[in-house]
Amino acid sequence: MSVIYLGVLAHLRADPFESSDALEIIPSGALRVDEEGRIVQIGEKWQILAQTPEARCVDYGDGWLIPGLIDGHIHFPQYYATAAEGGQLLDWLAKSIFPQEAAYADVELAEDTARRFVHHLLACGTTTAMVFGSQFFHANLALFDAAARHGLRLIAGTTLMDRASPLIPESLLQPSVAQARADAETLIARCRADSLLHYALTPRWALSCTAEMMEMCADLLRAHPETYLQTHINENRSEIEAVMRHFSQCRDYLEVYQRFGLIGERTMLAHNIHASDGELVRLAQAQCAVCHCPSSNLFLGSGLFPLARHVQHGIDVAVGTDIGAGTRFSLWENLSDAYKIQQLQGMSLDAAQLLYLGTLGGAKALQLEHETGNFAPGKSADFFVLDGAADGYLNERLRRCESLGESLFCLLHLATARQVSATYVRGRRVFSQNTV
Ligand code: GUN
Ligand code: ZN
Numbered sequence: 001m002s003v004i005y006l007g008v009l010a011h012l013r014a015d016p017f018e019s020s021d022a023l024e025i026i027p028s029g030a031l032r033v034d035e036e037g038r039i040v041q042i043g044e045k046w047q048i049l050a051q052t053p054e055a056r057c058v059d060y061g062d063g064w065l066i067p068g069l070i071d072g073h074i075h076f077p078q079y080y081a082t083a084a085e086g087g088q089l090l091d092w093l094a095k096s097i098f099p100q101e102a103a104y105a106d107v108e109l110a111e112d113t114a115r116r117f118v119h120h121l122l123a124c125g126t127t128t129a130m131v132f133g134s135q136f137f138h139a140n141l142a143l144f145d146a147a148a149r150h151g152l153r154l155i156a157g158t159t160l161m162d163r164a165s166p167l168i169p170e171s172l173l174q175p176s177v178a179q180a181r182a183d184a185e186t187l188i189a190r191c192r193a194d195s196l197l198h199y200a201l202t203p204r205w206a207l208s209c210t211a212e213m214m215e216m217c218a219d220l221l222r223a224h225p226e227t228y229l230q231t232h233i234n235e236n237r238s239e240i241e242a243v244m245r246h247f248s249q250c251r252d253y254l255e256v257y258q259r260f261g262l263i264g265e266r267t268m269l270a271h272n273i274h275a276s277d278g279e280l281v282r283l284a285q286a287q288c289a290v291c292h293c294p295s296s297n298l299f300l301g302s303g304l305f306p307l308a309r310h311v312q313h314g315i316d317v318a319v320g321t322d323i324g325a326g327t328r329f330s331l332w333e334n335l336s337d338a339y340k341i342q343q344l345q346g347m348s349l350d351a352a353q354l355l356y357l358g359t360l361g362g363a364k365a366l367q368l369e370h371e372t373g374n375f376a377p378g379k380s381a382d383f384f385v386l387d388g389a390a391d392g393y394l395n396e397r398l399r400r401c402e403s404l405g406e407s408l409f410c411l412l413h414l415a416t417a418r419q420v421s422a423t424y425v426r427g428r429r430v431f432s433q434n435t436v
Contacts, residue, residue, distance in 0.1 A: 002052065003427065005031045006045055007060035007385065010408055011067050011374040012360040016352035017311050023352035025404040031065060033381040037427025042375045060385050063421060064411065066355070067374050068127025068153075068382035069331040070362030072291035073230070073270040073320025075132040076143055076156070077101040079113050079120075081324035089236040089300050089325075094167050097324065101135060101159075102171050110139035114146040122152055122431040124330040124417040125384030127424075128362070128372055130230060130268055130291070130320070131156035132202055135172045137183045144187065148194045151430035153382070155228055155366065157200040158183060160217070161208035168208065177212045181220065188224050196425070200228035200268075206243045206256045218261035228266045228366075231257065234279070235271035236302050254279040263288050266367060270320060272310075273303040280313040289316040289365035292357075294337035296322035307338075308347050316365035319357045330417040331358050332386075339413070351409040381427040386411060390419050 009029030016022040030048040032041040032055065041048055049057070075081075081100040086092030104110045121129055133140040133156045140158055147154035162174045174180040184201065191197040201217040203209040209217075221229055234240060234253050247256045254275075257263050265287040272290045275283075283290065292305045310317050320326070321334055328334055335354045342349050349357075363373025372382045388407075389395045394414050401407040423431035 002032050002034050002040060002055045004048060004052065004055045004057045005033065005060065005065060005383075006057060007063045007065040008404070009042060009065050009375065010355065010404075012352065012356045013374065013376075015361070016350070016356050023355070023405070025408065027404060029065065031375060031381070031383070033427045037381050039375055039377050039379050039381050041377060060387070060421070062387075062389055064386040064388070064408075065383050066125070066386055067359040068372060068384055068423065068425065069125045069358050070318060070366065070373065071121065071126045071129040071321050071331045072268060072318030072362050072365060073132075073293055074121075074129055074323045074326075075159070076114070076117055077104045077134045077139065077159070078324030079117050082327055084324060089239055089302065090167065090242070092300060092325070098167075098169050098172060100324075102169055104134040104136050104139045105171065107138050110134060110136065111142045114139070114142040115150070117143070118146040118150045118152045119431070120329050122150060122423045122425075123420060124332065125386070125420045125423055126152075126331050127382040127384070128153040128366070128368065129155070130200060130228070130318075130366060132159045132204070132230065133157055135159050135161065135174070137186075140187060141190070144190055144197055148197060151196070151425040151428050153196045153368075153372065153425060155198040155200050157187065157202035157228075157230070160201075160203045160213055162213045163208055163210050165207070174213070177210070177216050180213065181216050184220055188220075188227060198226070198228060199224070200230045202229075203231050203262070205232040205239075206253070207239070207246065211260070214257075214260035214262060221262070221264070221266070228268065229262055229264070230268045230270070231262065233257070233269045233272050234274045236300070237274065240274060252276055252279050254282055258282070268318070268365065270322065271297070271302065271305075273297060273305050275306065275309070277309075280309060280315065284313040284315050289318060291318045291320040291365070292338060293320045293322035293326055294334045294341050295328045296320075296325035297341065298337060299327050300325050304341055304345055306345070307342055308345070316361065317357065318362040318365035332412070333416055336413045351405055351412055354412050355408065380425070382425050384423040385421045386415055387419050387421040388415060390421065391415075394419070
């Protein structure tokens with residue numbers, strides 16, 4: 001039997017950077033979902049209820065039903081490394097991050113954190129996350145198991161480092177490229193057993209990997225076309241200088257990854273703040289996606305992400321929390337930071353564009369547009385419920401809005417994870433504040 005969810009429905013039918021009527025808001029809306037957790041129908045409540053009187057109803061009243069958020073970049077072993085001192089990127093990594101990541105050699109800590117990490121994301125309305133895993137195999141197994149058990153759509157892989165440097169503790173280096181490859185193959189097989197799980201080859205960044213490790217990643221990417229590749233690029237000026245010193249034969253940062261065969265349509269590059277026009281042209285040609293991490297860029301003082309230039313070049317952009325450089329687990333709250341970062345550069349995003357970046361745009365960037373990102377019939381019922389009335393001030397502010405578009409804009413800036421009352425993945429309720 002199908003289930004009908006009632007509330008205010010808001011989603012993107014298309015790309016609002018290309019089309020002016022991409023945003024659909026249905027005030028008394030209904031979403032009908034079948035037994036398999038697929039969306040069958042979206043429309044007006046009275047119409048869908050009249051057509052299917054036998055269906056079970058879940059009524060969220062004035063709550064907003066929004067497609068599940070897509071976090072395009074987050075670090076699992078940095079779960080407890082938020083708000084850490086250390087200044088900008090390279091010093092921060094050495095001082096605060098690497099010691100934290102080394103702690104995940106402990107199996108108990110890894111298993112406990114995996115469960116909390118997955119639950120925390122679901123409680124924020126995030127239904128899909130692309131994750132930098134631990135350096136330790138057992139920790140990543142725990143992460144995949146937690147995602148499968150609790151219902152998070154997860155793309156993740158072992159964070160690979162094998163280039164000794166004074167920056168990086170030896171305990172975080174892979175024992176060998178052969179071992180890293182064998183572990184990746186085991187985890188790729190684990191992902192095949194569950195359609196919510198995907199493997200991402202994860203060479204941390206150009207400074208952390210040997211040529212042999214990057215070649216191994218390219219080789220596995222070719223051998224397993226369902227896998228992804230994720231890494232960092234053009235985040236911080238000192239980092240870029242160090243990369244260019246080390247790879248002096250390359251004209252820019254992107255060329256390092258291109259030479260190793262790491263750039264393609266299943267590649268996600270985090271940050272790309274200081275990209276040249278030449279790099280943007282080549283990224284677009286390769287159909288490679290970029291993840292913008294607003295609260296991280298602000299916290300580390302990395303720079304202002306040039307969204308307009310990415311859009312002009314036709315590059316798919318997702319948004320990520322980048323925990324622990326990011327200070328907010330809520331992707332929704334990161335969208336408000338994304339707005340402010342563009343304001344500083346003279347680009348004023350509207351509600352449709354912001355919502356797109358966190359939902360359908362993220363799905364497109366992750367090649368998951370066929371499965372999630374909006375309420376198109378046939379897609380997985382991945383959504384969350386945002387209850388503005390749960391907060392006194394927000395409730396009053398919303399009552400003074402003159403249109404639903406204005407209400408959505410207010411919610412995008414004022415609602416927090418505390419107003420997420422339920423989250424669903426594939427029609428299964430995976431988080432609830434028990435308000436219904
Ligand atoms: N570059 C390489 N590693 C990291 C990391 O853990 N966080 C961020 N923000 N940038 C990185
Ligand atoms: Zn990162």
